[in-house]
Amino acid sequence: xxxxxxxxxxxxxxxxxxxxxxxxxxxxxxxxxxxxxxxxxxxxxxxxxxxxxxxxxxxxxxxxxxxxxxxxxxxxxxxxxxxxxxxxxxxxxxxxxxxxxxxxxxxxxxxxxxxxxxxxxxxxxxxxxxxxxxxxxxxxxxxxxxxxxxxxxxxxxxxxxxxxxxxxxxxxxxxxxxxxxxxxxxxxxxxxxxxxxxxxxxxxxxxxxxxxxxxxxxxxxxxxxxxxxxxxxxxxxxxxxxxxxxxxxxxxxxxxxxxxxxxxxxxxxxxxxxxxxxxxxxxxxxxxxxxxxxxxxxxxxxxxxxxxxxxxxxxxxxxxxxxxxxxxxxxxxxxxxxxxxxxxxxxxxxxxxxxxxxxxxxxxxxxxxxxxxxxxxxxxxxxxxxxxxxxxxxxxxxxxxxxxxxxxxxxxxxxxxxxxxxxxxxxxxxxxxxxxxxxxxxxxxxxxxxxxxxxxxxxxxxxxxxxxxxxxxxxxxxxxxxxxxxxxxxxxxxxxxxxx
Amino acid sequence: xxxxxxxxxxxxxxxxxxxxxxxxxxxxxxxxxxxxxxxxxxxxxxxxxxxxxxxxxxxxxxxxxxxxxxxxxxxxxxxxxxxxxxxxxxxxxxxxxxxxxxxxxxxxxxxxxxxxxxxxxxxxxxxxxxxxxxxxxxxxxxxxxxxxxxxxxxxxxxxxxxxxxxxxxxxxxxxxxxxxxxxxxxxxxxxxxxxxxxxxxxxxxxxxxxxxxxxxxxxxxxxxxxxxxxxxxxxxxxxxxxxxxxxxxxxxxxxxxxxxxxxxxxxxxxxxxxxxxxxxxxxxxxxxxxxxxxxxxxxxxxxxxxxxxxxxxxxxxxxxxxxxxxxx
Amino acid sequence: xxxxxxxxxxxxxxxxxxxxxxxxxxxxxxxxxxxxxxxxxxxxxxxxxxxxxxxxxxxxxxxxxxxxxxxxxxxxxxxxxxxxxxxxx
Numbered sequence: 001x002x003x004x005x006x007x008x009x010x011x012x013x014x015x016x017x018x019x020x021x022x023x024x025x026x027x028x029x030x031x032x033x034x035x036x037x038x039x040x041x042x043x044x045x046x047x048x049x050x051x052x053x054x055x056x057x058x059x060x061x062x063x064x065x066x067x068x069x070x071x072x073x074x075x076x077x078x079x080x081x082x083x084x085x086x087x088x089x090x091x092x093x094x095x096x097x098x099x100x101x102x103x104x105x106x107x108x109x110x111x112x113x114x115x116x117x118x119x120x121x122x123x124x125x126x127x128x129x130x131x132x133x134x135x136x137x138x139x140x141x142x143x144x145x146x147x148x149x150x151x152x153x154x155x156x157x158x159x160x161x162x163x164x165x166x167x168x169x170x171x172x173x174x175x176x177x178x179x180x181x182x183x184x185x186x187x188x189x190x191x192x193x194x195x196x197x198x199x200x201x202x203x204x205x206x207x208x209x210x211x212x213x214x215x216x217x218x219x220x221x222x223x224x225x226x227x228x229x230x231x232x233x234x235x236x237x238x239x240x241x242x243x244x245x246x247x248x249x250x251x252x253x254x255x256x257x258x259x260x261x262x263x264x265x266x267x268x269x270x271x272x273x274x275x276x277x278x279x280x281x282x283x284x285x286x287x288x289x290x291x292x293x294x295x296x297x298x299x300x301x302x303x304x305x306x307x308x309x310x311x312x313x314x315x316x317x318x319x320x321x322x323x324x325x326x327x328x329x330x331x332x333x334x335x336x337x338x339x340x341x342x343x344x345x346x347x348x349x350x351x352x353x354x355x356x357x358x359x360x361x362x363x364x365x366x367x368x369x370x371x372x373x374x375x376x377x378x379x380x381x382x383x384x385x386x387x388x389x390x391x392x393x394x395x396x397x398x399x400x401x402x403x404x405x406x407x408x409x410x411x412x413x414x415x416x417x418x419x420x421x422x423x424x425x426x427x428x429x430x431x432x433x434x435x436x437x438x439x440x441x442x443x444x445x446x447x448x449x450x451x452x453x454x455x456x457x458x459x460x461x462x463x464x465x466x467x468x469x470x471x472x473x474x475x476x477x478x479x480x481x482x483x484x485x486x487x488x489x490x491x492x493x494x495x496x497x498x499x500x
Numbered sequence: 501x502x503x504x505x506x507x508x509x510x511x512x513x514x515x516x517x518x519x520x521x522x523x524x525x526x527x528x529x530x531x532x533x534x535x536x537x538x539x540x541x542x543x544x545x546x547x548x549x550x551x552x553x554x555x556x557x558x559x560x561x562x563x564x565x566x567x568x569x570x571x572x573x574x575x576x577x578x579x580x581x582x583x584x585x586x587x588x589x590x591x592x593x594x595x596x597x598x599x600x601x602x603x604x605x606x607x608x609x610x611x612x613x614x615x616x617x618x619x620x621x622x623x624x625x626x627x628x629x630x631x632x633x634x635x636x637x638x639x640x641x642x643x644x645x646x647x648x649x650x651x652x653x654x655x656x657x658x659x660x661x662x663x664x665x666x667x668x669x670x671x672x673x674x675x676x677x678x679x680x681x682x683x684x685x686x687x688x689x690x691x692x693x694x695x696x697x698x699x700x701x702x703x704x705x706x707x708x709x710x711x712x713x714x715x716x717x718x719x720x721x722x723x724x725x726x727x728x729x730x731x732x733x734x735x736x737x738x739x740x741x742x743x744x745x746x747x748x749x750x751x752x753x754x755x756x757x758x759x760x761x762x763x764x765x766x767x768x769x770x771x772x773x774x775x776x777x778x779x780x781x782x783x784x785x786x787x788x789x790x791x792x793x794x795x796x797x798x799x800x801x802x803x804x805x806x807x808x809x810x811x812x813x814x815x816x817x818x819x820x821x822x823x824x825x826x827x828x
Numbered sequence: 829x830x831x832x833x834x835x836x837x838x839x840x841x842x843x844x845x846x847x848x849x850x851x852x853x854x855x856x857x858x859x860x861x862x863x864x865x866x867x868x869x870x871x872x873x874x875x876x877x878x879x880x881x882x883x884x885x886x887x888x889x890x891x892x893x894x895x896x897x898x899x900x901x902x903x904x905x906x907x908x909x910x911x912x913x914x915x916x917x
Contacts, residue, residue, distance in 0.1 A: 003603070003672075003673075003676040003677045004676065004677050004678075005677070006672070006677050007907060007908050008890075008906070008907055008908050009907060010679075014668060014672065014679050014682055015664075015665040015668045015669070016661075016665070018668075018679075018682060018686065019627060019628060019630075019631040019664050019668075020631065021628060021686070021689065021690060021699075022690075023703050024690075024699070024700075024703070025699065025700040025703045025704065026703040026704060026706070026707045027707075030707045031635075031703075031706045031707050033551075034551045037550070037551070051904065052894075052904070052906060053906065054891065054894075055662075055665050056588075056592075056658060056659075056661050056662030056665055057592040057595070057596065057662060057665065057666075058891055059585075059658075060585050060588040060589040060592050060662070061589050061592060061593070062891065062892070062894055062895055063585045063589075064585045064586045064588070064589030064590075065589075065895055066895060067581070067582040067585055067586060068586065070582075071582055081510060104539075104541065107539055107540065107541075107647075108541070110654075111540075111557075111558075111642060111650075114638055114641045114642035114650075114654060115642040115643070117638055117642070118635060118638040118639045118641075118642050123631075127661065130634075130638055130654075130657065130658060130661070131658075133638075133641075133642075133654060134581070134654060134655075134658055137581055137651060137654060138581040138582075138585075140535075140539065141535040141580050141581045141582070142581070142582070144517075144534050144535055144539070145531055145534065145535065145582075148516070148517075148529075148534055151514065151516070151517055152512035152513060152514060152515065152516075153512055153513060154513070155513070157517070158514060158517050158518040159517070159518045159519070160517065161517070161519055161538050161539055161541075162518070162519060162538075164541065165541050165542060165543050165544050166543075166544060171544075171546075174541075174544075174546075175546045175547075178545050178546040178547055178557060179546065179547060181549070181557055182545075182546075182547040182548065182549040182550060182557060183550060184550055184551060185551075202899050205899075206835070206864075206898065206899055209863070210861055210862045210863060210864065213862040213863040214862050221863055225837050225863065225864065225898055228897075228898045228899055229837070229894055229895060229896065229897045229898060230894075231898075231899060232894065232897040232898070232899055232900050233894065235899070235900065236900075236904045239903065239904075286861075286862060299831070300833070300901045302830070303830030303831060303832075303901060303902075303915055304901070306830055306915070307830070307903070307915050307916055310916070444547050444550075445547075447546060447547045447548065448546055448547075449544045449545070449546045474518065492513070496510065
């Protein structure tokens, strides 16, 4: 008798879902102990719809094919000194920020998905998370390998791992993922699987990788798009998780909504760095941050939330504020880095006149009014030989850990400051969104390891800021930091390119 | 476009990342090194996990094994993601052609019915053991310390899912894709006395808190015995009794075992060599879990091959452990 | 109704897939961006195995799509014969 052909769904069920069994000798709750404390109610894991149905053999096959292509390009890139093809040496600073700030997040994503990939008692969800965990490990490793060649020719990459755990601005992305991983398994999935992967990573990878393509960086385009091909699976998983939680029990709806509010806010704060990379650090621009935000958040995210409305889920809280912020945050962030350029592990600069004009055109309602005058002033200072650096250390938001650089959206001349008192201590925030998050779980956020506080408390060496930079952060002071003008990076670049 | 550059100006500023240089000196590093060493965070974790507030997110305290440097666990295969998936992709290509050859020629019809029954009862239920191994290895990957060992544990965890799927496909070949053989094998796993010892062992290990102990109980002890018993001895028995073609279907797992054993042995050896305290602890775990495993596997060994089979498997396992510096 | 979208790496294989998508989905919009091709359509978009196979002149597994996929928006339903993206509102 000829065997009937199994369709992909039945095959996947037989090969994966049926592997689990009911325990007789131990309490299954002891094997999966973290499913209940968040208040999420799962009535039946069998209702889980597998978002994609890759068996391991297909996984190995397709992933190996991707890896083979990717590493062939890396090899060609380094053999041909591909770094010489980037548009100019300023561009490479975006990569430094990427390797020190983003790649280690991929590592935390690997750890987080391994954790939920072990702890969910439903086998379908577990296996999907395990595969994502493995993918995330792929991403951090391919990123390190892609940057390995740049590290040989530019400063600021060499201590990416050490810096990620310590440096003031890197505590922003780092605390974001520590926050998600230290939460329960379902919150982690809403935070990373859904909010971050489904909506926000598109903003991180797609415009930024197109930017790399536009700026002659073949290695980054290749790893970016190759990583992104896994992302499509991850997005599907993120959406499945949400639908599953919402369908399991009506009591889950308000919990999920609260997490969506929290993680979209936290995510948009995190993406400030990307906004700045796109508008200021890419010499050849692809699209403005504002436009990327409109395509990938407002349009794509809007469609998503319309789809979820049938479950009683609404747009994340503060969506109106977020919409206004797209006009401002990239400018506020780059100005902060420019003025703190001595304490950053990459180079900063004043946008060229052509770039200033581009920014004016992209941001007609805000740039000329609020931000261009700052740069014109900086240009004057620089021309006088008085390139401006702030001497103080910025106050950080207790929640997102970004310096208090944001302004009120209705009055961009006014810094946005909020505060809360918890157990007789006053804590400061950059926004209502961040204050809300703290007020909901103050016991958690009082633990924030705020780099500036830590420096003042003497926990990062010292006594001077320069000592902290060189000894605690392991920055090569005078080489990795300061303005691109006069930097060793610039000097080498000009030699390679024969620029006098 | 040709760029004219004096070669001397293209000397690299450095050969590798600073943390790699601190470990291995100022020279070009391998992809394994750059992908592995000092990648995991070590300090300043901000928040204690709500699910384990007694630990940091990454914490060496989740096992009683103590290492001065958790990156001592170099993988002898030097697997990073890219080399790992490419190795498995090659192996799965061979497996795929074996499975499709077996199916296309309908080789099952040449295998005596009683041998087929025996495979459904004694081999196919091992897919559930692989499932337990998936959980235990992913557990170590998620709560272990240092990328050197945690990445290898994840690769191993995913391999076990792959193994479970290959074993399941043997069932599907024998039941012409109806799923009946898989259901039958699951009934043996759940109710047949012959499997209850192994099932109880798996359930107990899934609940073990110390991730390194769980690794020892699974990868070193149970897998070590099953490899010898099932994939060497039972395989030979099948070959001698008209079921030689099954070897085509278990070849993947056999080859997989060979490369994995190298890694498992290295991990055990490195942990034992670190200190007497580690060595004693490992021997204590090995003592407990080996006794349990032998008891659990005894009825299976007898039915698969015969009365001496288990002693032979134990002997082979002890030799491996001896080589790792244990039980001497 | 919202738009679903899919983006593929701009390479030779994708060109056949995009051709197949255009054939299976009249009035879809194809947008060429640096290194990627984005295809959008109101409500629903389907990639049919048979059509891709015809364009490529070889067997094509729906899961091979993942090799060249960059991103997507919409609910996914994947089986042996097709890959569907859809909003359900």
